Amino acid sequence: MEKRLTRAQLRAFHEDGVVLLKDVFEAEEIARLRAALDMQLANANKSPTAYDFEQIAAEIWEGKKAADSVAHRFDVAALSAVVKGDKNARPLREALSDRGRGTFLFEASGWRRHRAIRDFALDSCLPKLAAELLDSPVVSFWDDTTFIKGPFTKQKTAFHQDLGYNNYDGRNAIVFWTPLDSATEASGVMKYIRRSHKDGSVYAPNLFLSQTTMPGATAPKCPDIEADEDSFDIICYDVEPGDVIAHHIRTIHGAGGNLTGHMRRAISFHYCGEDARYFSRAGAAPRLHDVDTLADGDAICSRDHPVVWPRPWPQLKLADLLPLRTNVEPSAEAMNSNTTSHAA
């Protein structure tokens, strides 16, 4: 859907660091994306980059052995040692009685495997919205991240700032959090600290499970928002499928668990503006899928991070033109879903 931004929306993004954009996508577009995320969830235990933070946290904090292999491809013992070695670490879990297991699936780089995600990342209205919001003549796609919180999930998303997870630096980058279900604070909609993008701070990435910083990170720890949420100016919107929340890469944000009996599926699309440059950041998330090597100072432009605005060939879809490449073998099911959703 063609979407023009209002002055008030541009101002909100620049001043507050976050803006809600209503009705950006049609129901059929969202249905395709939802099918891709459901495939990610169904194949999570075969993906090398999918983690269930609910299971991992239950094992670390409550000693509950994870039932399947999703948690175990990740070295829970090593992770547990990192968390327990942090004297300030504490569980960030909702006080929910056990009603089923809950799920907090995280997976990155779905665009490499799922045609619907690829279409959104490269060929939807998001690159143009990024150019307008960032006031940037050029926009590169960085990556996508999937966050699914199943019914009755205790694990919160620890408050964090996205820049620290990524190997680039610069003034301007943006994330579009795209909910695929109706969501409210009770089901874990995102919460943003107003104007937290303004002071230039770059914080160390945390493990999402707690405020414990990623091993190797050298930047200062994110303020402990969970300790006293009421003392922060928090922006939180109720959203419907089709809406998108755009936040600046430096805006601090987090989310509660999912206290409801409904799914809370969401995917974030990350874009960099013209001034972003590759930067090997201490503690950034490993990039298992990348096939190209960028050097510090390089512009964000490679097969892993294509330029998506301006559109080089407006009549053609970038998703058709850029070959699907990954260093990590996708599972047969994931490949299937890629072909089926393409055909849909």
Ligand SMILES: O=C(O)CCC(=O)C(=O)O
């Ligand atoms: O959906 C969530 O719970 C977290 C999403 C998030 O932190 C992000 O997109 O940066």
